[in-house]
Amino acid sequence: MSRSDLDPASPPLASFRFTRVVAIQWVVGSAVGFFAFAYCFGHVYAWIRGVSLEPIVIAASSPPTTFGWLAVLLGLLVCVIVPHELLHGAVMAYYGGSPSYGVGVSHFVVPYAYAETDGRRYTRNQLLVALLAPFVGLTALGFAIMVIVPSPLLVVPLAANAAGSIGDLWMAAILCQYPADVRVGGLLDDGDRGFGIYGSRDRPTTRIPGTVLLSRFVTGSVGTLALIATYALVAILLSLAFGSGDVVLGDPDAGWLFFRHDRRADGSALLEIGDGPLLAAAALGGLAWTSVTIVRRRFEGEHDGMRK
Template sequence: MSSAEPTERQPLASVRVTRSVAVRLGVVSTASFFWSVALLGVVLEVITGRALEPITVVASSPLELLVGVLFVIVLLVLVVVPHELLHGLAMTRYGAAPSYGVGVSGFVRPHAYVQSSELAFTRNQLLVILLIPFVVITATGLVLLAVVQSPLLLVPIAANVAGSVSDLWMAAAILRYPSSARIAGLPTDRGQGLAVYDAASRRSSRRRSLERRLAAFVTGAAVTFTLLVFGLFTVVVTSLIVGSGDVVLGDPGGTWFLLRHELDPDEYAVSVELGGPVLVASSTLGGLAWAAGSAVVHAVSRAES
């Protein structure tokens, strides 16, 4: 989501989507998709009374398997349309005429966007614009999940959560300013992000430190989780190439269970189960380590300046 273009006045503050920020948001977004699938899976288990894992996918032929994969991809793509339309509807509610497009965030991450070049928004108006797709689509998805009770619904709901990460980050960033602030998009020659007018930040140094540590923890947890998931995926793919495709890491009935992947090539069936507690514990440790390292780097940087 991109908000209104600023006026000709100089902004008092800005929220910039730099290349490093875009990379971090991309990592957190990827991790958020898997986290959301796991949490929604728990919700589905509560609703249906049936355990979701191990996840078993069965196809009668390679063609049916391909069709299933393409269907999931379509679900992922289709969630982008209502997401951006909801941003646009909220902009219209506040008197703007939104336009839609596709861009690259921080020259790294492709994304769809909606923007308006007519006016700046108040802080609270922009909060509504930023958060409405996350709130509406998640709430609607949970209702549909309770009615339809299909695991396929986990994909678009989780995809919307992942696609809302940058919106949530911007919402958290502008909350540091008072409600009287006017906020618009940065001038095109100043990069991507938001420009703040008519208000100064009210953050204390203690709050800035807390925000920095929390951001470092989330980034570290997301990086750790994403590396673990892609590492496990690499192990599975390698096993499919050089072996039977069956992979078991840890005791499925024990504390340190990490992954079970079983393949039945005769029936085009695959069964996958992940060790949630180990993934959560590893991600938490990774987040704490990242936060500690970030604090040390920041302290050294301040000492040298």
């Protein structure tokens, strides 16, 4: 959205700024999201090929073999970035924008590639298509290739693309809280990275009813999964590094298990993840976070009322 198209006296209904805190949240979300998406896409691959995903066997390998696989995976990740950004740009161009591409490091935290356009005002739905096109398009293409190519290695670039779409999904979730008639464009403040959501002058626009509570629930659910996944990753890496033994979170004998990592004598490992308990924990985390935010905002409102 061109700054000249906006009325400086009319502030945006809401704004999103890519701050250092957001950058760190995206890094953590992408790291955890990569393993979460890999697990989900692994289930899809297993269903397409008619095989069982679990137990997941992690074979032991020598350092040269490990470095070779890391080089292959790095090449796959690079190959994902280019079509991801080209799809962003193609949608922007379709809606009349002139996309430009580049790479950078935000707040000395997040290295990123980008496709952006200036001087163009987008509707909510147009920007949603631009944000979600790489995630939806490349995921669908990957599933189609899985039908033809029986290689579990396909899960890696798909998970990398999905993890790289965390920021896109984050911004799309913000946009979905507003009706389709809002316009989305650059911020009026020079130097700020992000976007503003602008309503019509003659018709006030507010968030769609219920989306605030839904947003809090999703935030709590995703945050709960991220905490559990972060603990699991750290515990497993420490176990592999120091040979400290198996890692179990849950009680398999009692019928609930978040994850289990069993080491074998030959150096390989078995990984098992409990889908049901994890989803239940995420739902409880979402409900808890929603309740906490409601109580906090009500308390802050009463406190402000008392001061007046």
